[in-house]
């Protein structure tokens with residue numbers, strides 16, 4: 247399976263787990279003897295307050311940092327996330343984590359100040375208890391946000407890792423026309439498999455390097471092989487997210503006897519994909535070894551003919567794209 251670009255998001259603990267973790271750390275704190283019993287307890291209490299603060303705030307800061315901010319996400323990912331969960335709620339939950347983390351720091355600082363001024367063990371313990379109470383309730387207030395973010399993470403990990411900034415070619419065409427065979431000829435073994443959200447399909451993401459350019463090729467079996475209008479709403483939206491990726495479609499026609507689909511119906515699919523995705527399309531005819539030529543670009547993945555011509559078209563296209571991006 248291909249790693250998702252969201253693989254680095256850490257596990258989201260539950261409120262109670264966060265508290266248990268920090269309480270068990272804090273319980274181990276023991277200061278060596280000091281001038282007096284009061285001085286020893288004072289040191290321990292201060293240590294407990296700042297240790298608890300450090301554990302919890304560093305965890306929340308890590309979450310806030312590792313969950314991608316929606317402002318930085320490419321529209322392709324944002325569109326898919328939007329289908330998976332409430333993106334606004336996601337933003338709010340993350341900012342609550344941020345705010346709680348700041349609150350805990352402030353409370354810790356204020357409490358430590360009071361402890362420093364305090365005199366009696368009774369006072370220290372009362373302040374510590376008060377601090378624990380406030381921190382616990384702040385963390386418990388995040389219960390639903392943490393559960394929600396954990397679900398977001400599970401969903402995000404299922405998104406295939408497509409690099410929207412690379413020159414990209416998406417292979418489309420009716421079933422069995424030779425999409426995967428062409429992919430194999432173009433990219434060799436540098437291919438990752440991923441499931442595409444809301445479809446039962448896998449997509450294959452491959453790379454090739456030519457003239458210092460890295461090119462991404464995506465094979466979409468079962469995704470762009472029948473009219474998008476025949477999909478249910480959510481499947482259609484998931485497929486339409488591909489629109490966000492600046493790409494060119496390599497559309498494969500099969501005119502051989504093997505083909506299950508008439509040339510006419512393949513032409514219809516071509517038009518349908520062109521109008522739904524609104525992308526530039528390269529017409530490629532496959533299985534040259536067993537077909538009569540119809541299209542200009544005529545390849546055989548089996549006999550490795552015509553691939554060079556297609557590659558040069560792709561490289562030219564990719565070169566143009568990277569010029570525009572400069």
Ligand SMILES: Nc1nc2c(ncn2[C@@H]2O[C@H](COP(=O)(O)OP(=O)(O)OP(=O)(O)O)[C@@H](O)[C@H]2O)c(=O)[nH]1
Nearest residue numbers: 421422423424425426427467533534536546547548
């Ligand atoms: N003779 C010949 N057969 C080919 C060629 N390319 C593919 N095939 C055959 O056509 C069949 C389908 O090839 P695939 O590459 O799996 O086609 P696909 O479009 O990926 O199929 P789906 O993913 O099922 O839609 C296989 O039996 C291939 O061996 C070719 O250039 N020449």
Ligand SMILES: [Mg+2]
Nearest residue numbers: 425426427467
């Ligand atoms: Mg295939």
